[in-house]
Amino acid sequence: MQRLDLKQLLSQKLSPQQIQFIKLLQVPTAELEARIKEELEVNPALEEGDTADEPTDNDDSSSDADDDFDNTEDDFAEEEARRDDDDVNIEDYLNDDEIAGYKMQGDGPGEEEDREMPIAFTGSLTDALMDQLGFLNLNEKQLAIGEQLIGSIDQDGYIRRDLQAISNDLAFSQNIEASEQEIEDVLRRIQAFDPPGIAARDLQECLLLQLERREPDEVTEVAEQIIQETFDEFTKKHYSKIQQKLELEDHELKAAIDLILKLNPKPGGTGGATRIQYVIPDFIITNEDGQLQLSLNARNAPDLRISRSYADMFDAYDKSAKTDKKLKETVTFVKQKLDAAKWFIDAIKQRQNTLLRTMEAILRRQYDYFLEGDESKLKPMILKDIAEDIGMDISTVSRVANSKSVQTEFGIIPLKFFFSEGIATDAGEDASSREVKSILKDIIEAENKRKPLSDDKIEKMLNEKGYNIARRTVAKYREQLNIPVARLRKEL
Numbered sequence: 236m237q238r239l240d241l242k243q244l245l246s247q248k249l250s251p252q253q254i255q256f257i258k259l260l261q262v263p264t265a266e267l268e269a270r271i272k273e274e275l276e277v278n279p280a281l282e283e284g285d286t287a288d289e290p291t292d293n294d295d296s297s298s299d300a301d302d303d304f305d306n307t308e309d310d311f312a313e314e315e316a317r318r319d320d321d322d323v324n325i326e327d328y329l330n331d332d333e334i335a336g337y338k339m340q341g342d343g344p345g346e347e348e349d350r351e352m353p354i355a356f357t358g359s360l361t362d363a364l365m366d367q368l369g370f371l372n373l374n375e376k377q378l379a380i381g382e383q384l385i386g387s388i389d390q391d392g393y394i395r396r397d398l399q400a401i402s403n404d405l406a407f408s409q410n411i412e413a414s415e416q417e418i419e420d421v422l423r424r425i426q427a428f429d430p431p432g433i434a435a436r437d438l439q440e441c442l443l444l445q446l447e448r449r450e451p452d453e454v455t456e457v458a459e460q461i462i463q464e465t466f467d468e469f470t471k472k473h474y475s476k477i478q479q480k481l482e483l484e485d486h487e488l489k490a491a492i493d494l495i496l497k498l499n500p501k502p503g504g505t506g507g508a509t510r511i512q513y514v515i516p517d518f519i520i521t522n523e524d525g526q527l528q529l530s531l532n533a534r535n536a537p538d539l540r541i542s543r544s545y546a547d548m549f550d551a552y553d554k555s556a557k558t559d560k561k562l563k564e565t566v567t568f569v570k571q572k573l574d575a576a577k578w579f580i581d582a583i584k585q586r587q588n589t590l591l592r593t594m595e596a597i598l599r600r601q602y603d604y605f606l607e608g609d610e611s612k613l614k615p616m617i618l619k620d621i622a623e624d625i626g627m628d629i630s631t632v633s634r635v636a637n638s639k640s641v642q643t644e645f646g647i648i649p650l651k652f653f654f655s656e657g658i659a660t661d662a663g664e665d666a667s668s669r670e671v672k673s674i675l676k677d678i679i680e681a682e683n684k685r686k687p688l689s690d691d692k693i694e695k696m697l698n699e700k701g702y703n704i705a706r707r708t709v710a711k712y713r714e715q716l717n718i719p720v721a722r723l724r725k726e727l
Contacts, residue, residue, distance in 0.1 A: 392503025
């Protein structure tokens with residue numbers, strides 16, 4: 236039986252402008268330029284400052300250019316109201332944007348910035364191997380097998396599939412019947428390619444392939460013997476068992492182990508196409524006579540404004556008779572493009588303002604660290620702390636912290652580095668987990684490598700230093716620092 240009910244619901248929805256701001260906020264500086272170019276291509280009402288017409292003499296827009304945005308909701312609420320207003324005042328679009336862009340204080344001239352991102356490309360590993368395959372005197376069947384094998388190499392440089400599976404692939408995809416022995420013969424020839432160790436089927440074979448490429452000497456022979464006969468003991472660093480089994484002197488074992496450790500366990504590197512992208516910081520902190528100065532990377536403050544010609548076109552259309560349906564559609568189209576351009580510029584401004592407010596709050600809390608670069612000076616800080624400082628939501632701070640970095644005198648550091656939990660001390664204060672990790676790392680670096688410290692011993696040493704930390708926390712921090720367990724840190 237159908238019933239009619241009356242329900243009262245309260246819901247919150249994001250406007251398209253708020254969504255646009257959120258997306259722009261989480262875009263790192265390196266990708267912002269591409270996003271702006273994309274917007275310039277799709278919206279003719281938006282122009283870069285250096286290509287747009289010069290502003291008129293009586294334009295008073297410069298006085299509004301540095302206005303801060305109190306909060307995102309108010310800004311976009313105004314834009315929504317403006318969008319719904321049928322009577323558009325063209326001055327609303329020109330006053331704020333007729334100047335050559337919007338600059339934050341401390342940015343410096345944007346023209347001095349290199350607009351091109353320094354990206355270097357190299358050929359792919361697959362291409363290099365295919366080139367080397369072409370130099371072999373192979374028949375048509377062997378060439379097909381070689382191409383199948385090279386296509387089976389993973390990003391680390393290994394062939395982890397069984398030769399029988401590769402044989403099946405050749406039969407099904409190319410109608411080529413090849414025995415495992417035929418595939419093995421071609422594989423051996425590919426394993427002679429550069430880089431050394433390529434196309435190995437496991438780590439043991441990879442290391443042996445690299446040792447076989449070296450000039451034969453006593454150390455190389457011992458290293459090959461260790462990998463061939465005592466590989467399991469080697470992976471577990473049971474050096475005493477290796478020495479006893481192979482009857483080696485201390486110096487012979489040490490020289491061979493040192494050689495093995497210099498080999499490359501991942502000859503494929505990154506595999507595929509290698510793309511190197513340099514990190515572009517979003518903020519710059521400089522130390523001027525003991526006073527820290529924060530500035531926003533000028534790439535975050537692009538020269539954008541409303542097109543004067545497009546605005547004049549709208550003004551002319553808007554003042555003409557609107558009886559013609561096509562003319563009315565044209566006015567609506569032009570208005571939509573002007574609105575979109577204005578909202579995009581406002582979102583860029585809001586992004587700049589949010590970035591600066593967030594970084595200023597981080598700088599205030601971690602001022603001592605930025606002065607000296609000493610990790611022990613880092614204070615416990617979580618996203619909620621910064622969100623409360625700047626009066627914004629935690630999700631907003633998270634978007635800034637997860638994708639932004641700051642250039643300091645100690646290098647370029649991601650913002651998420653500065654967020655850490657607090658560890659209680661005997662003095663009744665909280666120490667940053669970064670500080671504890673730094674001390675833990677120092678303890679391990681100073682340990683006797685013949686008898687590495689266990690997590691229990693490290694726990695006691697940290698407790699003696701006043702840090703109330705459990706053994707499981709020591710293990711967690713050690714793993715986060717990519718430091719292996721004591722047994723695997725043992726050296727001769």
